[in-house]
Structure formats: C-alpha cells, structure tokens
Amino acid sequence: MKMVLATGNKGKLREFRNMCKNEVVPFSDLLGAFDIVEDGETFAQNALIKAHTIYEKLGSDYIVIADDSGISLPVLGGEPGIYSARYAGEDATDKENLFKLVDAVKAKGLKETPAYYTAAIAIVSKYGEYVVHGWMYGKVIDEVRGEKGFGYDPMFIPAGFDKTLGELDDDVKSTISHRSKALVLAKPIIEMLQNK
Numbered sequence: 001m002k003m004v005l006a007t008g009n010k011g012k013l014r015e016f017r018n019m020c021k022n023e024v025v026p027f028s029d030l031l032g033a034f035d036i037v038e039d040g041e042t043f044a045q046n047a048l049i050k051a052h053t054i055y056e057k058l059g060s061d062y063i064v065i066a067d068d069s070g071i072s073l074p075v076l077g078g079e080p081g082i083y084s085a086r087y088a089g090e091d092a093t094d095k096e097n098l099f100k101l102v103d104a105v106k107a108k109g110l111k112e113t114p115a116y117y118t119a120a121i122a123i124v125s126k127y128g129e130y131v132v133h134g135w136m137y138g139k140v141i142d143e144v145r146g147e148k149g150f151g152y153d154p155m156f157i158p159a160g161f162d163k164t165l166g167e168l169d170d171d172v173k174s175t176i177s178h179r180s181k182a183l184v185l186a187k188p189i190i191e192m193l194q195n196k
Contacts, residue, residue: 001125001194004058006050006066008033011150015179016065024065027054043068043082044131047122051129060126063193065186069119069178071101071152073140075108084151094151098144102155105142115140115156119178121186127196130189134181149173 070084146166154166
C-alpha cells in the first residue's frame with residue numbers, strides 16, 4: 001500500500017521524508033491542493049480529521065498519515081496550542097505567527113518561559129485508525145534566532161540545549177523533535193499495515 005501524507009506544509013513533508021525510509025507522497029500530488037477544515041478540539045482529533053478526509057477520497061489502497069502539531073505555553077494558558085498554524089489569523093504566515101508569539105511573551109514581561117511542542121500522528125487505512133503522540137520540552141525566548149526549521153523554531157530552545165531550533169542542524173532536530181518521537185511510535189504501525 002502506498003503512503004500518503006495529508007499535509008500541504010513543505011516543512012512537515014521534508015521532515016517526514018527525512019525520517020521515513022519509505023517514499024511518502026503528499027496528498028496534493030494525487031488530489032490537487034485543497035484545504036481541510038480542522039475543527040477538532042485536540043491535536044489527535046485534527047490529525048484524524050485530516051487523515052480520514054484524504055483516505056475517503058483515495059480509497060483503500062493507501063495508508064494515509066496525518067500530523068497535527070503545535071507549541072503550547074503554560075504562561076499563556078496553553079496558547080497557541082491547536083491554533084499554532086493560525087495564531088495570527090486564518091491566512092497568517094509562519095513569520096506572522098512567530099512574531100505574534102514573541103510579542104505575547106514580551107507582553108508578559110518575560111525574557112523566556114517554559115514551552116513544549118506536541119505532535120499527534122494519525123494513521124488511517126482499511127485496517128483501522130491509530131494515533132500516537134510525541135512531545136519536546138524546553139523554553140521560548142523573547143527574540144528570534146536562526147534561519148533553520150520553520151514555524152516557531154527560531155524562538156524555541158529544547159531542554160538541554162542553548163540554541164534555538166532555528167540555529168540547530170536538521171540532523172540534531174530530527175533526533176529530538178516531537179514529530180520524530182511520534183514517528184518512532186508510528187513506524188511499527190506503518191510497517192505492520194504494509195505487511196498485512
């Protein structure tokens with residue numbers, strides 16, 4: 001069965017391709033680009049919504065993988081959380097979201113504060129649905145440092161490091177990221193489904 005990734009996010013696609021030895025095709029290559037309404041209340045619900053939407057359009061010859069992820073700050077009551085991709089508005093760019101969060105940290109009078117990333121990966125096939133989670137803990141700072149990564153990476157410093165994800169090399173990020181931790185749990189499920 002072919003693996004299809006239910007995302008149009010180039011950063012996520014690149015991360016999945018780096019972490020998966022098997023070929024992963026973005027859904028837009030097969031169906032064209034379109035928006036999926038993510039109206040769940042959790043990362044897991046939104047990942048399942050994306051996976052089911054694509055699976056229903058493609059049919060049973062596919063394993064559809066969807067990720068929903070974001071950053072949460074306890075000092076902001078968990079914001080932006082599931083709204084990470086649209087924190088600064090529905091059509092906000094990564095940079096607009098990033099700078100809104102920098103401003104929110106500054107508005108609290110903080111130079112840094114604890115934060116964590118969550119990734120939920122949903123896998124949907126004719127054999128059913130699965131969801132796994134991964135987390136990465138650390139802190140956010142009130143400035144942007146580094147050009148690597150995407151999203152909130154230039155303001156997030158993982159626990160045990162002194163550089164932001166925007167400054168760390170991709171090979172380091174791929175071993176510690178929330179998405180890589182979730183993918184470690186997803187891989188045996190995907191392999192089991194491919195071997196059925």
